[in-house]
Amino acid sequence: MGVIDLARLNVRDFFDEARAASPEAPFVIFTTDDRAYSFREAGGFIDRAAAAWHELGVRHGDRVAFMLGNTPEFLWAWLGLARIGGVLVAINTGFREAEAGYLVRDSGARIALADDEFAGMLAPAGRPVLTPAEFGALAARSGLDPAPAVDLAGDDLISLIYTSGTTGDPKGVMQTHRNFVLTGQAYIDWMRMEPGERIYACLPLFHINSQAYSTMAAIAARGALVLAPRFSASRFWPDVRRHRVSVFNFIGAMAMILTKSQASPDDADNHVRIAYGVPALAVEVVDEIEARFGLRCISGFGMSETTFGLLEPSTDRGIPARWxxxxxxxxxxCRPPRRRSSTSRAPRCxxxxxxxxxRNAAMMxxxxxxxxxxxxxxxxxxxxxxxxxxxxxxxxxxxxxxxxDIVRRRGENVSSLEVERVIARHPSIAEAAVIGVPAELSDEELLVFVVPRDGVDAAPLSAGDVFAWAAEHLAPFKVPRYLRFADALPKTATAKVQKERLRAMDADDPAGRIVREPDRRDER
CATH class of the missing domain: 2.30.38.10 (Luciferase; Domain 3)
Structure with a gap:
């Protein structure tokens, strides 16, 4: 392999190399109708989309807002936009008018592409709004001239990934062509993907996971992106088996939901070699997933701000992939100082x-x-x-x-994630989420929201059961003082629990808490 010019890495050339190398290999398979699109066919759609964007007046560096569900048309429009140096601003499809409008205005988007159900929501932002049907008709129009060639550099922007805004207004994370290409190349090495293997993508395309990891990995592997409209526990394994998927990513509660599903004799009847996700799962959960479904399960750490972070080894040998x-x-x-360092070397801690x-090569x-x-x-x-x-x-x-999310309780720091993992392992609990609430004297107390399991094999669950389980498996100062049962936890479209909404729910009805009787060990 020759020397890679990082300054020239771009997604247009990255895709074109895959198209030339494997023109008839499937690139996208859409699970709704099981339609497969080869690299050659997908490339034709992408080229026509690039020409359509150019005819609409989009130029290098212009931002375009998308508010679309997971469909192949999203991919054609986005990769076509990237060919001419346009920048994707993908909006969470769970947003309301004010939230979506903020992203359009903050990004300075020139134009918007939105599903019919969202088009009216974006109109007040004052930008032209096209539906996929309108854009598709323009892209398919006979006689449309090809988009002029554009000089693309590695540090050109390809996507603005907006943060969740839990600490203020959402921030647009500027991701580059180089970062996305490097991520695709690195991911297939991390997952040991072979040429032609298939990766299942059920996370939304407005999320960096599906954009940078799944889509770019499919291009790098000359493999197929098996695209699902959304995560569905009932459709997940049938999709994965039917399309002979080798790799999938998970995030949030997906893994726990799959493990809490009704066991079946054919659970291990699949072609999945490895699953990768965040946050890291408890050892007991990983062991259960691997034994039940016959695959390797690894976790990592990444952010919208960087696609390279920390990763467990994909084999039993070696050290985590890290920079x-x-x-x-x-x-x-809880508040360590931001110590400046004059060296890039990571010290032993x-x-x-x-x-x-x-610190790495794929930073925002x-x-x-x-x-x-x-x-x-x-x-x-x-x-x-x-x-x-x-x-x-x-x-x-x-x-x-x-x-x-670290709760300061009686002089001790308690990780909400640790407590959630322990409580969620209870066989009658589907999910748990922990927040800190004001204590009577000082610091905070722990409040846990619990979603009981459904199904014929789920035993009845009482507050006493939850408190007893927590006391058995956690240090006394980590056992929640309060509990609330819920039918479901409020989540983002990427399955992350919205703790701000939990705090608001509790503030609206503090009397709805179930209180645990104090234990003498609590005073220690």
Whole structure:
């Protein structure tokens, strides 16, 4: 292999190389109708989309807002936009008018492409809005001239990935062509993907996972992206088996939902070799997934701000795939200082918890239009993640929790994630989420939201059962004081629990808590 010019890496050339090498290999398979599109056929749609964008006046560096579900048409329109240097601004399809309009205006999008159900929602933002049918008709029009060739550089923007906005207004993470190409190339190495293998994508295409990991990996492997409209527990394994999927990504509660589903004798009857996801799962859950479904399950750490982070080894040998990583040494609970470093070398750290910092070749360019916030987050090349972690003596890093989700209880720091994992292992519990609530005297108390399991094999569940399970498996100071049962947890479209909504729900009805009787051990 020759020397790779990082300055010239771009998704247009990346796809064209795959199209030339494997023109008749399937690139996209849509599970709704099982329609397969080869690299050659998909390339034709992408070329026509590029020409359509150019005719609409979109030029290099222009932003275009998408509010679309998972369909092949999303991919054609996006990859066509990337061919002429346009920048995708993909909007969460769960957003309401004000939220969606904010992204359109903040990004300075020139035009919008939206499903029929969302088109009216984007109109008040004051930009032209096309539906997929209208755009498709333009792209298919006979006589449409090809889009002029555009000089693309590695650091040209390809996508603005907006953060969830849990600490303020959403921020547009600027991701580049180079980052996406490097991610696709790296992912197939991380997952040991062979040429032609298939990756299942049920996470939304407005999320960086489906854009940078799944789509780019399919291109890198000359393999197929098996695209589903959304995650469905009932359709997941039938889709995976029918299309002989080798790899899939999970996020949020997906893995727990699959493990809590009714066991079947054919659970291991699939072609999946490996599943990758975040957050890291408890060892017991990983063991259950691997034994029941006959696959390898690994976890990693990544962010919208960087697609390279931390990764468990995909085999029993070796160390985690990582680049520059370090943990700040805390001097006070939960708020370690942002220590500047004059070296890029990651120092050996003790097991003390601190903020996880990352530095690698696939970092964001910054936050769109937010120079000051960018400077706060990227310090001398180090990305301050806002996550608490520690490093052991063998060099492995361990994620603790989002720093804002660590609960300070009676002088101890409690990871909400740790408590959630333990409680969710109860056989009659589908999901659990923990938040901190004000205590009577100082610090905070823990409140757990619990969703009981459905199904004929699910035993009845009482508050006493939950508290007893927590007391058996957790240190006394980690056992929640309060409990609330819920039919479901509020989630983003990427299956992340919306803890701000849980806090609002509790604030609206604090009397709805179930209180655990105090235990003498709590005073220790």
């Amino acid at each position: 520059g990583c370090r943990v700040t040494t805390p001097t006070r609970a 003790c097991a003390a918890r601190g903020e996880l910092l990352l 360019s910054g936050y769109f239009g937010l120079a000051e916030k960018t400077a706060e987050t990227l310090v001398e090349g180090w990305l301050h993640t806002g996550d608490s972690a520690y490093q052991d003596d063998d060099g492995f890093f361990f994620f603790v929790d989002r720093m804002k």
